[in-house]
Amino acid sequence: xxxxxxxxxxxxxATLAYLAVFLVFLFIPLAxxxxxxxxxxxxxAPPWRGFTLDWFIGNASGGRTGLFQDGELLGSIGTxxxxxxxxxxxxxxLGTSNAFLIERARFRGKQTLSILMLAPLVIPGVILGISxxxxxxxxxxxxxxxxxxELDFLRPGLPLVVLGQFSYIATIATLTISARLRxxxxxxxxxxxxxxxxxxxxxxxxxxxxLRPALLGSAAIAFLMSFEDFNTTLMLVGSxxxxxxxxxxRMREGASPVLNAVSLFLMIxxxxxxxxLIRGGRSRR
Amino acid sequence: MPGARPAFRPAFAETPVAARLSARLTLLLLxxxxxxxLGALIVLPHIELAVLSFRERTGxxxxxxxxxxxxTFFAEPLYWHVFVRTALLSVASTLLTLLIAFPIAWxxxxxxxxxxxxxxFIVCLIxxxxxxxxxxxxxxxxxxxSGVLPSLLVKLGLTAVPVELLYHDxxxxxGLVYTSMLFMIVPLVSSLESLDNALIEAAYDxxxxxxxxxxxxxxxxAAPGITAGCIVVFMLTLGNYLTPTxxxxxxxxxxxxxxxxQFITRFNWEQGAAFGFLLLALSxxxxxxxxxxxxxxFGEVMRSA
Numbered sequence: 367x368x369x370x371x372x373x374x375x376x377x378x379x380a381t382l383a384y385l386a387v388f389l390v391f392l393f394i395p396l397a398x399x400x401x402x403x404x405x406x407x408x409x410x411a412p413p414w415r416g417f418t419l420d421w422f423i424g425n426a427s428g429g430r431t432g433l434f435q436d437g438e439l440l441g442s443i444g445t446x447x448x449x450x451x452x453x454x455x456x457x458x459x460l461g462t463s464n465a466f467l468i469e470r471a472r473f474r475g476k477q478t479l480s481i482l483m484l485a486p487l488v489i490p491g492v493i494l495g496i497s498x499x500x501x502x503x504x505x506x507x508x509x510x511x512x513x514x515x516e517l518d519f520l521r522p523g524l525p526l527v528v529l530g531q532f533s534y535i536a537t538i539a540t541l542t543i544s545a546r547l548r549x550x551x552x553x554x555x556x557x558x559x560x561x562x563x564x565x566x567x568x569x570x571x572x573x574x575x576x577l578r579p580a581l582l583g584s585a586a587i588a589f590l591m592s593f594e595d596f597n598t599t600l601m602l603v604g605s606x607x608x609x610x611x612x613x614x615x616r617m618r619e620g621a622s623p624v625l626n627a628v629s630l631f632l633m634i635x636x637x638x639x640x641x642x643l644i645r646g647g648r649s650r651r
Numbered sequence: 652m653p654g655a656r657p658a659f660r661p662a663f664a665e666t667p668v669a670a671r672l673s674a675r676l677t678l679l680l681l682x683x684x685x686x687x688x689l690g691a692l693i694v695l696p697h698i699e700l701a702v703l704s705f706r707e708r709t710g711x712x713x714x715x716x717x718x719x720x721x722x723t724f725f726a727e728p729l730y731w732h733v734f735v736r737t738a739l740l741s742v743a744s745t746l747l748t749l750l751i752a753f754p755i756a757w758x759x760x761x762x763x764x765x766x767x768x769x770x771x772f773i774v775c776l777i778x779x780x781x782x783x784x785x786x787x788x789x790x791x792x793x794x795x796x797s798g799v800l801p802s803l804l805v806k807l808g809l810t811a812v813p814v815e816l817l818y819h820d821x822x823x824x825x826g827l828v829y830t831s832m833l834f835m836i837v838p839l840v841s842s843l844e845s846l847d848n849a850l851i852e853a854a855y856d857x858x859x860x861x862x863x864x865x866x867x868x869x870x871x872x873a874a875p876g877i878t879a880g881c882i883v884v885f886m887l888t889l890g891n892y893l894t895p896t897x898x899x900x901x902x903x904x905x906x907x908x909x910x911x912x913q914f915i916t917r918f919n920w921e922q923g924a925a926f927g928f929l930l931l932a933l934s935x936x937x938x939x940x941x942x943x944x945x946x947x948x949f950g951e952v953m954r955s956a
Contacts, residue, residue: 394793471682499914500703597893600911613788614784629782
């Protein structure tokens with residue numbers, strides 16, 4: 367019930383207890399990941415054997431390869447970053463263009479098109495992955511048979527991973543940016559045009575600065591979603607594994623605290639990103 | 652709306668004809684990337700997938716149209732058992748998520764006030780900024796035989812030896828519910844926040860008890876949020892791969908694993924495509940049914956989600 371209505375004491379206590387249990391449920395997996403990154407034992411499991419930084423800085427000499435010495439893991443972080451940068455750039459560009467298309471342009475079939483733009487969000491990621499894989503290799507085969515062209519970028523690998531992630535992250539960027547464009551006061555733009563500004567000048571000096579928070583916000587979300595994507599990536603990945611796929615492979619082989627170490631970094635990075643976004647969102651209002 | 656009208660208002664210096672031309676051009680420039688994206692990455696790949704699923708290999712490089720892939724699915728009990736199991740567990744997981752998330756959303760939207768409410772909301776969202784891989788790793792460390800929870804149970808004297816808590820259906824449900832929580836809490840909170848407290852007070856003054864208020868006022872009002880949350884959670888659960896394979900192990904028997912096996916391990920794309928289509932059909936059917944039941948538009952729901 368709501369605060370203005372009488373609530374019996376047991377109900378208040380039960381509510382608080384439920385909330386506490388829920389918060390423990392939310393945070394305990396993250397807490398154990400963080401704690402066992404520092405355990406002085408070859409497996410991320412109890413009992414606690416003392417504090418160590420081996421899983422961060424250890425070189426192979428002690429039998430422990432820490433995160434900063436693990437070329438494979440560091441390489442996969444790099445791969446993830448490169449993929450995420452491409453996906454972010456493509457998604458924000460397309461999202462901006464789509465926002466203008468949906469909010470400003472008038473054409474036949476607009477309703478259908480704007481519904482179709484939402485479709486990638488309700489298609490399971492695995493299916494986005496296999497359909498793009500199948501289609502890309504159909505084109506690659508066609509080019510090979512008809513023209514003798516070897517189109518390597520259409521074979522499983524990073525370019526396909528970028529396209530696969532972009533296919534649905536673009537929808538999210540489109541939704542974010544068009545939501546902001548919808549609230550734009552058109553009279554500002556008309557005033558500028560009346561005063562003799564060119565369309566390009568209006569775009570540069572009025573529209574883009576107004577859209578900036580949405581552009582930055584959708585860029586951050588696109589980067590994070592790309593970095594963390596697993597389903598679509600797994601279907602399209604070639605020999606260079608991004609971080610999620612690499613971690614998945616290692617988790618199936620067995621546990622090593624070096625995974626906890628890399629996870630701790632991911633937590634800190636995404637926590638900082640989240641806080642920046644929330645702060646940014648507050649200061650705008 | 653007849654024909655393509657000028658998309659943008661003409662600038663004042665331009666003649667009407669030039670203005671219309673430039674508007675056309677702008678429209679084309681904006682339309683091209685959108686069509687390229689949807690055509691090349693969504694529509695055509697799915698047509699390709701459909702074509703693949705309706706053919707059969709009759710010899711080297713020889714294919715014939717057939718329903719063989721779908722026949723195999725129904726003829727082989729393993730396949731459709733896994734399919735039904737995935738669907739049922741996804742439904743169970745969605746309902747469980749709703750049950751757990753609703754009181755939390757209520758606390759955030761109605762009980763906590765001001766700063767406390769927004770702080771609590773943010774705290775509930777923070778874990779979901781972290782990759783699903785990391786969260787699953789956490790559950791594995793907690794639940795595996797040598798993990799935290801089994802050794803705690805031994806210490807408390809509840810079990811004599813550490814028990815394996817991974818690889819059970821219940822574990823799978825815990826993992827799936829955990830992963831989907833965010834997508835339920837957000838739409839629930841936004842739909843509950845818009846509910847006027849005066850309505851609840853009025854009902855209470857008129858003698859309604861808690862369950863009656865919930866049934867006649869709260870749930871009808873929150874229906875859009877509930878639908879949005881359930882649709883998104885169901886879809887994500889159905890299509891999940893990471894949590895079932897890692898927490899369920901070989902026992903998980905999740906349908907996405909079958910798709911992966913056919914497509915990537917066995918290189919039997921025709922069969923994999925058919926499986927993919929069946930999963931897509933199920934997911935679409937549930938989305939459509941959910942919208943029908945609550946009488947909502949797809950666009951509205953996705954925007955509120």
